[in-house]
Amino acid sequence: MIETLVVPLVKIAVLLVGILTAVAYLVLLERKVQAWVQVRLGPMRVGPHGLLQPVADVIKLIIKEDITPARADRWVYTLAPIIVLVPALVVFAVIPFGPETNVFGIRMPLHVADINVGLLYIVSIASLGIYGTILGGWASNSKYPLLASLRASAQLVSYEVAVTMTLVSMILMAGSLSMVEIVESQQARGLWFVFAQPLAFFIYFVGGLAETNRAPFDLPEAEQELTGGFHTEYSGIRFALFFLAEYANMIVIAAVATTLFFGGWLRPFPSVAALGLLDIVPGWIWFLLKTFVLLYVFLWVRATLPRYRYDQLMRLGWKVLIPLAIANVIVTAIAVVVL
């Protein structure tokens, strides 16, 4: 009973609370990092160094008036933020945060579920988030959100192809779709896959930036052109859900990249015995550390690069990334067969 019901429920609860907290602080971190890059201080007023700013933001968003435009499609308008958020949270179920560990005397793996189609599960569930984007823009019954949602969905569909192609080459390397087995195969080879597949990681990361609508691909939210994006008409808690989903998706991209390319919970250089003392640090800390570094790169890129133009974005996706990804799959397949 405890094993089959209580443990998973507790895991899910811990995971949800953890993600929501992480998202809140990721927003703060983003403001801080951008401020530092631009030689400013960022939020400083609420708490020491602005550390309580997320709390203030959450309270503000919850108590703010929630407006539904008069000509909006009421049902779809309410449903859209939920459709965006739920897939972003559900994919965390298959991400392995660590190896089997003793937690309060119970030996358990640090993931909610290890299914044998794990990676495909992530891809398919993540592809459902697009509905919220399209419907949010459509249901607002307003032209800028509609244009932004069309841009967002076109961008998502284009870059999804390239990202899925890189995942295929990773599946070929690992010989499994299960997230746990992908990490274990990196352990068995003593090699983080990023060193074997640097091109795949590059394509995945660029595609990830585009899929989460982050700078330099933040065209769907280009303020100067679209007054804020597909959620222009949203306010209060529903806007907060869109915001939450965007940052949760960033964490998903970073966590999946950690699992596939950076050895998940493995320590650096898992094959070098001389670094054995690094094993003192538990696996889940390595995992969170790597995810954090990748998230930092997300913020760093945003503070550094200017926005792409729409035709440049499409050309990069279709004429550069997809051919490169397909070539990468072919080369990987040949290498796997020959070696």
Place this chain on the structure above:
Amino acid sequence: MTPITPAHYLVLSAALFSIGLIGVLVRRNLIVIFMSIELMLNAVNINLVAFSQQWQHVVGQVFALFVVAVAAAEAAIGLGIILAFYRNKETVNVDEITLMRW
């Protein structure tokens, strides 16, 4: 309660197929008619997978995969035709698509 046998799945799929069929026959919006066809294809897939489980043989699922591939091709072409037609006639009502009717 009785255990779930393939017969249950077959009844479910027959009902879903009939719903899709009624949709095709009764609705006049071309897009909805296409969606009804997708419902019918799904009903067929439920059948195939139920048989695949009954005989513990994976071939039913492989056939279902082929059905999915054909459905994707059908959707792409069908929606292309709808768009082309809409551009010419500004309608998606099948009762107004009578140009070729004698």
Place this chain on the structure above:
Amino acid sequence: MTIAFYTLAAFILALGVLVVSTKNTVHAVLFLVANFLCVAMLYVLLQAEFLAVIQVLVYAGGIVVLYLFVVMLVNLKRGPETHVDPRRRDRMGLLIGGAVLAEFVAILLYGFAPRATGAAPAAAAPGVGNVEQVGWSLYVDYLVPFEVASILLLVAMIGAIVLAKKEP
């Protein structure tokens, strides 16, 4: 297991009815997505995990998005179903649908009733995963149909582009 089946079956049928009966096409598309997700869950119940994921990925995440795009592009100034051909017989459609359903059920009852004991499904074979099985079957036994399907998709892709392109 039994409860899960009946719940899913009820959802699938209810959503199917909503798809064909809703006036607003965007709502119909939403119901269609929900219907496909329920069917995917039914596949999980039938131990076809790979097909369930493909169902979500291709149907819910791909094909229906296409429908949504078209529904939004076909921005009708007047209701799509205002004009009715006087020769149309809607009742006949309902009747034929009902007749087909009755026929299906009759066949099923006839086929299953006398020997309901038939081969009970064996327990799930552990060991080889569902993905491996499907992969072997697809790439070994059905390699040629698989390649033909890929060519079909290519043809459909080119055809869709040609159809949807504006005249120069």
